[in-house]
Amino acid sequence: MSDSWLQFIPADPWQRPSPEAAARARALLASFAPAADAVDVAFKNEVEFFAPGENWSGVACPACGADLEDWWNEAMNTAYGNAFEDLAVATPCCGAATSLNDLNYVWPAGFGRFVLEAMNPDIGDTTPEQDRRLAECLGLPLRKIHVRI
Ligand SMILES: [Zn+2]
Missing domain, CATH: 3.30.70 (Alpha-Beta Plaits)
Known part of the structure; x- marks a missing residue:
């Protein structure tokens, strides 16, 4: 249950x-x-x-749709080490300037x-x-x- x-x-x-x-x-x-x-x-x-x-x-790039899950785990660890005070990231696939909060979380x-x-x-x-x-x-x-x- x-x-x-x-x-x-x-x-x-x-x-x-x-x-x-x-x-x-x-x-x-x-x-x-x-x-x-x-x-x-x-x-x-x-x-x-x-x-x-x-x-x-899963999680994808909001700009190009690439699967980001492997990169995301590392990016989350880095951001967590900073108490999530800075969520700004550049995605590894196409360099889109975005935020961990604005990635395309499938769910x-x-x-x-x-x-x-x-x-x-x-x-x-x-x-x-x-x-x-x-x-x-x-x-x-x-x-x-x-x-x-
Ligand atoms: Zn991308």
């Missing part, structure tokens, strides 16, 4: 909502997924990487200092309208991550 999470992180890894907005968004997500095992928010001191767990399907992943999440939401997915309302509530564009462990 596996567990799943529906996670929402700010599109900008360094942005965080106010605690009041986070509390409102938590209540909103709980209303969208009333049968979830838990709905929580977490504020992190440092940027963390949010990965989709077993859903991980969405990303960096952030805030997460709103529902454990075992039991709804499959939120609708685009619900996603829009959560982003509006937090006052931040969001990235959605489907985690399976």
Whole structure:
């Protein structure tokens, strides 16, 4: 029996909502997924990487589409050694200037200092309208991550 999470992180890894907005968004997500095992928010001191767990399907260059997984492991180690303070990279395939946050994660992943999440939401997915309302509530564009462990 596996567990799943529906996670929402700010599109900008360094942005965080106010605690009041986070509390409102938590209540909103709980209303969208009333049968979830838990709905929580977490504020992190440092940027963390949010990965989709077993859903991980690789990572590609956003400019040319080349498979970057081998290079990515090393680039992540380097960035982690720097507490993810600098995510800027040049891809090895075509030299595209981008960010680790803006690579083409086949199954969405990303960096952030805030997460709103529902454990075992039991709804499959939120609708685009619900996603829009959560982003509006937090006052931040969001990235959605489907985690399976
Ligand atoms: Zn490339």
